[in-house]
Amino acid sequence: MDDLEELLTTRLHGPDPAIPPAVDAAVLGAGAAAARAFARRRRLRLAQIAAAAAVVLVAAWLGVHASGTPPRPFDVADAWRVAAGFEHDTARFDVDGDGRVDRGDAELMLTRIVALGAQGGG
Amino acid sequence: MADDPRSDAELLDAFRRGDAAAFAALYHRHRAFVMRVALRFGGADHDEALDVLQDTFAWLIDRAPGLALRHRLSTLLYPVAKHLAADRRRRRARAPQPLDATTEPAVLPGFPADVRAWFADLGELQQEVLGLRFADGLSLEEIATALGVPLGTVKSRLHHALRQLREKLAAE
Secondary structure, eight states, rough: OOOOOOOHHHHHHSSOOOOOHHHHHHHHHHHHHHHHHHHHHHHHHHHHHHHHHOOOOHHHHHHHHHHHHHOOOOOHHHHHHHHHHHHOOOHHHHHOSSSOSHHHHHHHHHHHHEEEEEEEHO | OOOSSSSSSHHHHHTTTTTTHHHHHHHHHHHHHHHHHHHHHHHHHHHHHHHHHHHHHHHHHHGGGOOOOOOOOOOHEEEEEEEHHHHHHHHHHOOOTTTOOOOOSOOOOOOOOHHHHHEEEOOHHHHHHIIIIIIIIOHHHHHHHHTTTHHHHHHHHHHHHHHHHHHHHHHH
């Protein structure tokens, strides 16, 4: 940095402008309210995915049961594990190939599993 | 408040997942920058700059779910704060003025008086580049993103602006 650039930095940067605590509080309050809304939306989305995953697991269990293979018990924890997979393993669960993992994927999986179950059960 | 070690992109992502502390970290990291931009384009009116600060972060809250960060958040906040401040300045200018009111300077009004004199012969884009570089410390790539112009344009504007300033100051 040469002399002119140092001079410009000194003259242009200056001390940080004063911001009253009330302004900080107003902005941070709005941010906190938005964060709560984002968290609520996220929990709702996870619950929807978990519910869809539970439907898929029930169908899978019914399909396997109908095929004559000994049934594997499932529970809510399984549903949440699948839901987590929906959240983080996009490539694996995007079965309809639309670039999103959503209820449409769960329903397509359900359709396929039921079809497989029907074939296996004869 | 100690700065959060996470990057702007990480903080924005955490905010979208519901982390209020991540938003607070982003705010504390960028509020002075937004105020400087608001003062630079708004004519150094401190109260109006505070309104611009709040409106800029309201914009961030509103748009957070869909934002994609390639550089620091300041590159996204810059055009927002600039336009909000400039709009307010234009509205003020349209309002009836007292007869002895001075006209708005051609150069960015928020710069110090001596700097405005140095910058009088520079174009607005050159002044913006100098402001982002030396007042705000942005990299050339970040300046290009903030202004929405190619990197080569930023480099050439900066080069020519510095050359013009050197000549002007040497002649004084």
